[in-house]
Amino acid sequence: xxxxxxxxxxxxxxxxxxxxxxxxxxxxxxxxxxxxxxxxxxxxxxxxxxxxxxxxxxxxxxxxxxxxxxxxxxxxxxxxxxxxxxxxxxxxxxxxxxxxxxxxxxxxxxxxxxxxxxxxxxxxxxxxxxxxxxxxxxxxxxxxxxxxxxxxxxxxxxxxxxxxxxxxxxxxxxxxxxxxxxxxxxxxxxxxxxxxxxxxxxxxxxxxxxxxxxxxxxxxxxxxxxxxxxxxxxxxxxxxxxxxxxxxxxxxxxxxxxxxxxxxxxxxxxxxxxxxxxxxxxxxxxxxxxxxxxxxxxxxxxxxxxxxxxxxxxxxxxxxxxxxxxxxxxxxxxxxxxxxxxxxxxxxxxxxxxxxxxxxxxxxxxxxxxxxxxxxxxxxxx
Amino acid sequence: xxxxxxxxxxxxxxxxxxxxxxxxxxxxxxxxxxxxxxxxxxxxxxxxxxxxxxxxxxxxxxxxxxxxxxxxxxxxxxxxxxxxxxxxxxxxxxxxxxxxxxxxxxxxxxxxxxxxxxxxxxxxxxxxxxxxxxxxxxxxxxxxxxxxxxxxxxxxxxxxxxxxxxxxxxxxxxxxxxxxxxxxxxxxxxxxxxxxxxxxxxxxxxxxxxxxxxxxxxxxxxxxxxxxxxxxxxxxxxxxxxxxxxxxxxx
Numbered sequence: 184x185x186x187x188x189x190x191x192x193x194x195x196x197x198x199x200x201x202x203x204x205x206x207x208x209x210x211x212x213x214x215x216x217x218x219x220x221x222x223x224x225x226x227x228x229x230x231x232x233x234x235x236x237x238x239x240x241x242x243x244x245x246x247x248x249x250x251x252x253x254x255x256x257x258x259x260x261x262x263x264x265x266x267x268x269x270x271x272x273x274x275x276x277x278x279x280x281x282x283x284x285x286x287x288x289x290x291x292x293x294x295x296x297x298x299x300x301x302x303x304x305x306x307x308x309x310x311x312x313x314x315x316x317x318x319x320x321x322x323x324x325x326x327x328x329x330x331x332x333x334x335x336x337x338x339x340x341x342x343x344x345x346x347x348x349x350x351x352x353x354x355x356x357x358x359x360x361x362x363x364x365x366x367x368x369x370x371x372x373x374x375x376x377x378x379x380x381x382x383x384x385x386x387x388x389x390x391x392x393x394x395x396x397x398x399x400x401x402x403x404x405x406x407x408x409x410x411x412x413x414x415x416x417x418x419x420x421x422x423x424x425x426x427x428x429x430x431x432x433x434x435x436x437x438x439x440x441x442x443x444x445x446x447x448x449x450x451x452x453x454x455x456x457x458x459x460x461x462x463x464x465x466x467x468x469x470x471x472x473x474x475x476x477x478x479x480x481x482x483x484x485x486x487x488x489x490x491x492x493x494x495x496x497x498x499x500x501x502x503x504x505x506x507x508x509x510x511x512x513x514x515x516x517x518x519x520x521x522x523x524x525x526x527x528x529x530x531x532x533x534x535x536x537x538x539x540x541x542x543x544x545x546x547x548x549x550x551x552x553x554x555x556x557x558x559x560x561x562x563x564x565x
Numbered sequence: 566x567x568x569x570x571x572x573x574x575x576x577x578x579x580x581x582x583x584x585x586x587x588x589x590x591x592x593x594x595x596x597x598x599x600x601x602x603x604x605x606x607x608x609x610x611x612x613x614x615x616x617x618x619x620x621x622x623x624x625x626x627x628x629x630x631x632x633x634x635x636x637x638x639x640x641x642x643x644x645x646x647x648x649x650x651x652x653x654x655x656x657x658x659x660x661x662x663x664x665x666x667x668x669x670x671x672x673x674x675x676x677x678x679x680x681x682x683x684x685x686x687x688x689x690x691x692x693x694x695x696x697x698x699x700x701x702x703x704x705x706x707x708x709x710x711x712x713x714x715x716x717x718x719x720x721x722x723x724x725x726x727x728x729x730x731x732x733x734x735x736x737x738x739x740x741x742x743x744x745x746x747x748x749x750x751x752x753x754x755x756x757x758x759x760x761x762x763x764x765x766x767x768x769x770x771x772x773x774x775x776x777x778x779x780x781x782x783x784x785x786x787x788x789x790x791x792x793x794x795x796x797x798x799x800x801x802x803x804x805x806x807x808x809x810x811x812x813x814x815x816x
Contacts, residue, residue, distance in 0.1 A: 234717055258720030268715025271808045272733045282719050315809040329721075341718075 184371045185230065185339065186207040190239030192225050192395075197224045201395040203239070207388075209338075210369040214382040217418075223375045225390070229343055230373060231260045243339065258282055261332035261370070267324045267345035269316040271301055275301070275327055276312040282335040284534035300330035303367075305360055305527065322353040329361070333368070340372045346381070358527060359504035360383055362432065383407070384506055385430040391415055403430060424544060428508035431543050433501055437524045437533035446473055464531055465491070471529040472500060500525035503532060507543055510535045576797040583790055587615045587680055593783070601779040609768035609780050619785055621764035624682075628689035629747045636694050636746075637739060640701025641727070655698065662697035667753050671760055684755030685750045693746035700742015705734030736806035744799040751792040755784065765791075 185207040193396045194199040200222040207213040217224040228234040232253045232537055241248040248256055261282075271279050277284075277298055280293040288296075298308040304326040316324060325346060332340055346357045362385060365372065376382055382389050390400045391414075399411045407423045410416040419426070442460045446467055463476045474493040500523040501510045514522050514537060523535040586592070590613055597607040605803030608614075636659075641653045642648035661772040708731050716730045732739075738807035765788040772780025 231718060233714070254720045254722050256720075257718055262718040264711065264714075264715060264718070266711035268709075268711040270712060270730055270734075271714070274809075281716075281721075285720055285725070317809065354574070532725075 184211075185213075185373065186240075186241045186242040187230075188242070190229060190241060191228060192234060193220070193236050193237040196445060198395045200229070200236075203392075203395070203397055205390060205397060205400065207371055207373060209371050211387040212365060212372040212374055212385055214374045214376060214386035214389045216376055216379065216382045217398075218391060219377065220394075222395040223392050224343055225395075227343055227373055227375050231257050231262060231341055233257075235561070254285075258285055258335065259337050259339070261335075261337040261340040262365040263328045263340070263342045263345040265347040267348070269319075269324055269331070270329060271316050273315075274312065275314050275316075275319075278316065278327060279331045279334050281331060282337075282394040286335055296334060297330075300333055303333070304330045305366060306330075320542075321349045322357065325349055325353075325357060326360075329357075329364075330471060333364075333370075338371060340370045340374075342372060342374045344376055345374075345558060347376070347378075354381075355505065355509055356502070359432070359502060360504070361385060364502045371527070380429050380508075381424065382552040383426050391418060400564075404503065425508060425511075428540065429506045431507040432503070432533055433505045433507060433510050433524055434503035435506060436539045437503070437535050437544050438539065439533040441521075441523070441531070441534035443531060444476070462521070464534070466531050470531060471522055472525050472531040475523075499523060500531075501535070502527065507535070507540055511537075511540050513538075572797075573801045576794065576801060580794050580798070583732065583787075583794060584615075587618055587630040587787065590614065597779045597783060600782065601681075604777055604779045607779040608776065609771050609783060611767055611771075612763075614783065614787060617765050617767055617784070618791065619762070621751075621754060621788065621791070623749065624685060624689070624757060624762060624764050625750050628686045628754070629693060629743075629750050631686070631690045632697050632746055632750075633743055635663055635690075636697030636742075637701050640698045640739075643704065644702060644705045645723075652702070658700070659695040659698045661690040665691070666761075667692045668756055671756065675760060680761045682757075682762055684760060685754070685762040689750050689754055689757075690736070693750050696742040696745040696749070697739075698742075700745070701735070701739050701762070704738030705731055706744075708734045728804075733806075737803055737808070740803040740806055744796065744803055747799060748792050748796045751788060751795060765815065 185205075187203055187205040190200060190205075191198065203222070203226060205213070205226075208466060215226055217223050225234055229236045230243070230248065230368060232248060238248075243256075243260075270281070273281075276294065276297040279297040280288075283293045283296060294312075294345045297312060301308040301311055306323065306326055311323070311327075316327075319327065325348065329342075329345060331343070332345075346354045346361075349357065358381060365385075374382075374385060383406075388400060388401050389403055389406050391398045391406070399406060399415050404427075406415065407419060407426060412421055441464055442462065443464045443466055446465045461478045463478065464472060465474045467473050474491055476491050499517060499519075501513055503524055503526060512521055514520065514535075521534050523531055524533040524535060526532050590608070593614060594607050597604075601607065609617075611617075612620075639655060639659075643652040649653075670682050670688035670691060674687050678684045678687065705717045712734070713726060714729060721729065754762075754764055755766030755769050757764060758770040765784040767790075768780040768784035772778060772782075772784070
């Protein structure tokens with residue numbers, strides 16, 4: 184889909200990118216990563232010709248990028264950047280519709296598309312269509328930046344640290360959503376980041392760059408297992424086992440049948456519903472998590488009120504598209520052996536236990552499960 | 566947005582009241598007579614106040630129109646790649662245009678362009694150029710580089726970037742420059758009367774020459790009110806270009 188061949192960018196005496204050859208297959212997420220100044224952003228910007236290569240060839244969909252008109256090329260490549268760059272004088276709907284407008288879509292089609300995309304990135308169209316960028320939080324702006332990049336349904340997305348400017352919690356969430364969207368849309372994505380966790384979580388292949396050169400280009404599993412040199416090993420870090428958990432979404436390993444009881448008047452009524460575990464999740468009529476009950480405390484003579492804890496889903500639950508690493512760190516932080524999995528509407532959909540995290544770690548050590556990219560065979564690297 | 570709804574109404578109403586008062590020649594004469602009882606004549610004889618004001622407005626409209634037509638494109642050009650090298654030169658020239666007294670421009674332009682309208686227009690045009698050009702440059706400079714990168718990266722041509730992103734974002738600052746320029750011009754245009762251009766300078770210059778304070782006030786007062794009114798009207802236009810901020814209720 185995207186093919187870089189011997190691409191070089193020279194600024195005076197310095198080589199920003201040095202003879203880079205790289206293939207990105209259709210529907211794959213290729214993450215360019217490396218220390219600052221390694222040439223990753225320059226590479227990205229050469230693909231949409233914001234920077235002209237000194238030499239080398241860039242083929243997109245079997246067409247030489249340098250032979251297309253720069254504007255037309257860019258309209259066919261979705262582009263999202265760290266600073267978002269929303270237009271402050273346009274409302275959200277108009278911001279999303281920038282490329283469709285350049286392509287001459289009619290108004291109803293642009294509106295429908297903007298609505299559709301807002302829903303895709305998890306924002307309520309009714310509420311957001313008419314807002315202006317200054318009324319958005321950082322996370323909302325980044326979501327709209329992604330929606331804008333997707334507006335004309337380009338086959339290729341170029342993303343330059345698109346989640347770089349938000350706090351860690353929001354970044355986790357945005358990454359989870361991006362992974363979900365990508366599973367739906369199968370875009371060919373070139374993604375620049377300096378965050379190795381982000382790379383491992385989102386990439387089908389990671390391109391590690393240093394001083395304008397490609398050091399290693401491989402699947403996240405392969406890079407974690409067999410870094411080609413000390414530089415890559417140091418870059419990946421020593422917590423490689425933990426990093427593997429970043430690859431696994433909670434929804435892949437969660438127990439979808441957790442002990443759950445409808446919130447009722449007395450403890451006996453609630454406990455009668457479930458017998459097997461110490462903790463019982465409590466839900467309301469719509470299946471939304473409202474708290475949990477500790478059976479051990481109840482047996483110890485506690486009153487129902489003391490044994491019952493109210494749940495703030497943001498504190499004591501994770502989303503289905505969160506990573507297992509996030510679930511683990513949340514469990515360790517709370518001192519729990521399990522954590523509830525809750526959909527965006529608050530509905531309880533499952534639970535993750537320390538045991539299942541352990542299971543996932545052993546799995547990936549054995550190279551049997553790479554749930555996000557099962558088509559990639561990393562077995563021979565063991 | 567609600568807050569500014571009352572002000573345009575007031576400004577427009579004040580403008581109509583002012584225009585109507587200008588036609589009440591008898592009242593104006595009576596007022597001036599009351600202020601300056603010792604003079605023997607109170608109204609300049611060349612033309613009535615309403616036509617002098619219209620003449621004045623015409624001078625300002627033409628000179629400011631030229632200023633905008635030249636100043637805004639000039640400001641745009643020096644912020645483009647093709648004109649970047651000329652930026653310092655243009656900035657210095659328009660700066661000089663404003664430090665150079667308009668009276669001196671009149672004196673210098675007269676031998677070439679003769680008496681009357683033309684030298685005044687030239688002098689006012691040059692004098693008003695600085696706020697327009699510097700406002701345009703400042704407005705365009707203030708557009709964030711990341712916004713421009715996003716616009717370019719999404720496939721806008723340079724002209725599309727200019728008209729769809731840069732100018733809308735710079736509009737308010739550009740308009741502020743135009744407003745300053747026009748208001749300065751309204752006052753400065755009175756000197757045109759020294760070389761027979763007409764306008765509200767006629768009674769002022771005439772009054773100064775004949776030591777008739779009533780004449781001076783007859784010209785100066787409407788000129789001042791005109792400046793305030795037009796400043797208010799252009800202020801409304803300027804506010805219309807504002808970028809929505811978070812306190813606007815859009816729900």
